[in-house]
Amino acid sequence: QKEVEQNSGPLSVPEGAIASLNCTYSDRGSQSFFWYRQYSGKSPELIMFIYSNGDKEDGRFTAQLNKASQYVSLLIRDSQPSDSATYLCAVNTGGFKTIFGAGTRLFVKA
Amino acid sequence: ETGVTQSPTHLIKTRGQQVTLRCSSQSGHNTVSWYQQALGQGPQFIFQYYREEENGRGNFPPRFSGLQFPNYSSELNVNALELDDSALYLCASSLGTSGETQYFGPGTRLLVL
Numbered sequence: 523q524k525e526v527e528q529n530s531g532p533l534s535v536p537e538g539a540i541a542s543l544n545c546t547y548s549d550r551g552s553q554s555f556f557w558y559r560q561y562s563g564k565s566p567e568l569i570m571f572i573y574s575n576g577d578k579e580d581g582r583f584t585a586q587l588n589k590a591s592q593y594v595s596l597l598i599r600d601s602q603p604s605d606s607a608t609y610l611c612a613v614n615t616g617g618f619k620t621i622f623g624a625g626t627r628l629f630v631k632a
Numbered sequence: 633e634t635g636v637t638q639s640p641t642h643l644i645k646t647r648g649q650q651v652t653l654r655c656s657s658q659s660g661h662n663t664v665s666w667y668q669q670a671l672g673q674g675p676q677f678i679f680q681y682y683r684e685e686e687n688g689r690g691n692f693p694p695r696f697s698g699l700q701f702p703n704y705s706s707e708l709n710v711n712a713l714e715l716d717d718s719a720l721y722l723c724a725s726s727l728g729t730s731g732e733t734q735y736f737g738p739g740t741r742l743l744v745l
Contacts, residue, residue: 564739618678
């Protein structure tokens with residue numbers, strides 16, 4: 523079992539729709555959760571971080587965390603073609619090591 | 633822009649050679665982590681430096697080594713390069729070693745022939 527799992531995609535949504543990206547993790551002691559966006563050939567860019575159960579909203583982005591189910595998700599409202607990228611889920615157990623999933627490719631159709 | 637810089641941007645080496653990659657952390661950040669990202673994969677943790685000491689290490693052989701300087705900048709050294717070392721090498725800086733948010737530099741793309 524991988525430590526952080528994501529569906530590789532591609533996830534294809536029409537412009538203006540809600541994109542839902544999911545991530546599961548194996549370590550119940552995980553404390554910090556991050557979503558990064560990575561355009562092709564570029565480095566990861568932080569979108570959101572979340573530490574507590576529930577929802578956290580920032581503009582068009584909402585991160586959702588459910589520690590009991592070991593599940594974290596990212597919702598992108600009003601998706602735009604510029605949102606087309608790979609989205610990386612990252613998990614930290616409170617120490618030095620942050621573990622990344624392999625990423626989900628999102629394609630927003632104009 | 634995160635304020636994290638890396639050099640060089642691209643590098644081509646041959647098998648068996650040695651390489652040094654450099655990273656300057658974001659102003660005020662005292663911790664630097666290095667990652668290797670192969671094509672189509674997520675970043676894999678190599679090691680982390682805090683106050684000029686290695687603070688933790690991932691599953692990478694000893695030929696991957698590093699340094700951190702008093703100004704918090706850092707180097708990643710790889711000896712005896714192998715073809716599988718071809719990847720994007722990412723440096724991330726943070727304020728602390730306990731899961732704080734990390735900000736990535738633009739990366740160094742290494743090709744080993």
